[in-house]
Amino acid sequence: MRLGIDIGGTKTDAVAIDDAGGLSQRIRLATGFGSIAVVETAVAAVARIGELTGLPASGFQSIGIGIPGMVDSASGHVAHAVNLGLERLELGGELAGRLGVGVRIENDVKAAAVGAYHLMGLDGTMAYLNLGTGLAAGIVVDGRLWRGADGIAGEIGHIPVDPNGVICACGQRGCLETVASGSGVARQWRTDDPLPVRSLFAAAADGDPEARAIKARLAAGIASAVRVLVLTVDVDSVVIGGGLSHLGDRLLCDVHEVLDEWAQASPFLASLSLPERVRLIPEGSPAAAIGAALVGES
Amino acid sequence: MRLGIDIGGTKTDAVAIDDAGGLSQRIRLATGFGSIAVVETAVAAVARIGELTGLPASGFQSIGIGIPGMVDSASGHVAHAVNLGLERLELGGELAGRLGVGVRIENDVKAAAVGAYHLMGLDGTMAYLNLGTGLAAGIVVDGRLWRGADGIAGEIGHIPVDPNGVICACGQRGCLETVASGSGVARQWRTDDPLPVRSLFAAAADGDPEARAIKARLAAGIASAVRVLVLTVDVDSVVIGGGLSHLGDRLLCDVHEVLDEWAQASPFLASLSLPERVRLIPEGSPAAAIGAALVGES
CATH class of the missing domain: 3.30.420.40 (ATPase, nucleotide binding domain)
Incomplete structure (x- = not known):
């Protein structure tokens, strides 16, 4: 035991x-x-x-x-x-x-990451994409954690993807974490709701244009994280977990939509079958x- | 044999x-x-x-x-x-x-990538960053090639890092390859020289402002590729090879300068010791x- x-x-x-x-x-x-x-x-x-x-x-x-x-x-x-x-x-x-x-x-x-790999019965290579206050991934190769040289493998939240983005807590500008994380949403969507993401999705469903724009940036940021993981490590699967994963299929559908749109514009990206690699961790695991x-x- | x-x-x-x-x-x-x-x-x-x-x-x-x-x-x-x-x-x-x-x-x-790892006597994990017509990396883990799920591990040239960048041959916008590759330089620096990068560096040394800007974007793009490789895979070393590596220390110094500048702005990035991880493949190997x-x- x-x-x-x-x-x-x-x-x-x-x-x-x-x-x-x-x-x-x-x-x-x-x-x-x-x-x-x-x-x-x-x-x-x-x-x-x-x-x-x-x-x-x-x-x-x-x-x-x-x-x-x-x-x-x-x-x-x-x-x-x-x-x-x-x-x-x-x-x-x-x-x-x-x-x-x-x-x-x-x-x-x-x-x-190790737990998700085990409980979802995965094989090959997986990245566990944790969307909590921050954004970070854990990489598992054939069931074993891939730590990297200094234990920082998967710290993709601090990869900048927009030279005109906001300054991140890490000191860089336009990091993935500034748009695709709980703190990123909270910075952009001011609300009294203790769960700003919930409030954001509700406002977006009501047609609020600012909420829709922030929600779109969130989905694009998550899709960008998936793309980085596949183009660099070529993981078989990306499992989305962390606090934001409680949004469930609403979040996953948004991410799939972005990836499908990208695939329309890029045959190369289409060949990677990114949407098929992405899934959510089962709720409450x-x-x-x-x-x-x-x-x-x- | x-x-x-x-x-x-x-x-x-x-x-x-x-x-x-x-x-x-x-x-x-x-x-x-x-x-x-x-x-x-x-x-x-x-x-x-x-x-x-x-x-x-x-x-x-x-x-x-x-x-x-x-x-x-x-x-x-x-x-x-x-x-x-x-x-x-x-x-x-x-x-x-x-x-x-x-x-x-x-x-x-x-x-x-496998050859560089062997002839440079490396150990641990290495990314070979090939700067030729395009930009791509080969990843070696403990002497063995890391192919990934579908053999696309290391295709980081097609990670977009600028939403306002130019359209890449792959159909996406602002890919690393559009600035940090031979084709990226050739697109920006029009010349009759069969080696546009050589002409670019000569013009930059003569103080040409456009050449200096393109050269700076090249160095920043290479540094971005290094950052992606370290934050995702956490490789011990990044070895720069390919046609552009013939620029030798002139190129390496530019990349080190960018990484040092970034480290000034970000204690997190400074903690990764990126400049120490980057080296050039020995000329003519x-x-x-x-x-x-x-x-x-x-």
Whole structure:
């Protein structure tokens, strides 16, 4: 049995995966804020899954954690997990001390990539395109995470695609993330709705021209991300996940429309069959927790 | 002993590689034009290397060919090799019939990627950025070619990076290839010089403002290609090859300048150490021929 935990900004998912790769247990806790509370949340999640499975921490074949921010998976060090209120944390070391066993720490998008590959039964090469506050991808090759030379493979949110675009938080101009992410939408569409994207889609459905323009830029930005992933890595599939994926088919249809339009203008692009490569992660999948359980497997 | 052949638009290089991976023989022939002449050129290259090594075609551990165009390496089929005057050719089949042994056919940029990795003694992950008439990359992971799902990995020349750019031959607008390639320069810099890039650099050195602007766009486009490769695949190194690489350090310095400028504006980009990852292929290296000899090795 393997144990995986996904520490999110507000909620923490934890799962137990049996030896056949099936989901055996699944729980959800509120995430504490700040370093100490985050460690406590992880310890509590291990304890709850332990009760449900009857296993002590040392009884699991592996324990893995997915967490936002800059993660050094070799050392278990986490930095810049802003939403969790932690600047620097030796999460791997802290948890090893508390639990008495080694714990693998992974960036949550990378963990979700491995989890999505597994739970969707994919093969070949996949990019998991996470559309949350930011935009980033996790790349999986034959079931294994592709980290790259310095662990930054898939950081495509900071590829600029418009010299006249706005300045990105990273200091560059016109990055994919400035249009194809939750923060990109929130910057352009001012609303009191805690979910600006929901408000945007509602206004666009009502015919608001500004909302339609922002929504079109969002779809074009996502389609651009797909194009970058296919033309560079040539992935078999691009799985869209993250907060924006809750928009479901409304989002996917918009992206397909853009890709179809591009294919009309470019026989080369048409030959790549981009729309067929893109799909959504199934709603409510604990992909990051499952991936955290599996990421050290191979 | 392995035999590799690089069939170029005007010249064909052939090499014999010994079991230790060293360059044993190297010859150069003129390339014939059209399907029949291209096959004859390859047969002649095998015969010449055969004389020099004393080996019949069947005496080589492998024979590989790098050739421009769309190459299906599984079937040995070549298409759209416009500069060679061939629209479709069963090159693998034709040569197997003539030589009595199997021949591996590979796209020349992909072959050069493998050759560059080998002759530069690299390890980890490398992208070979070919700046010729077009722009394309070959990606090598731990010495092996990364083809992707459909053999299009590295086709980054057709990633658009400017919504206001010119229409590319592929039908899209503002592709990297429209600014960072020989054809991109030739379109912008009208000259009688058979090497427009040489003329461009001379005029820029003389202070011509238009030449300087085109040269700056060339460097920014190459730097953009490097950024795409690092942010997507996170390659350890990007090796610049192809016709434009003959500009040598003048080109490399321009690219480094752009990357340094970007790093000033973006701490994120600065953290990627892009300038340190970029280098030029050594002048006069028969990379594609060496790669053609080695590409099927693993």
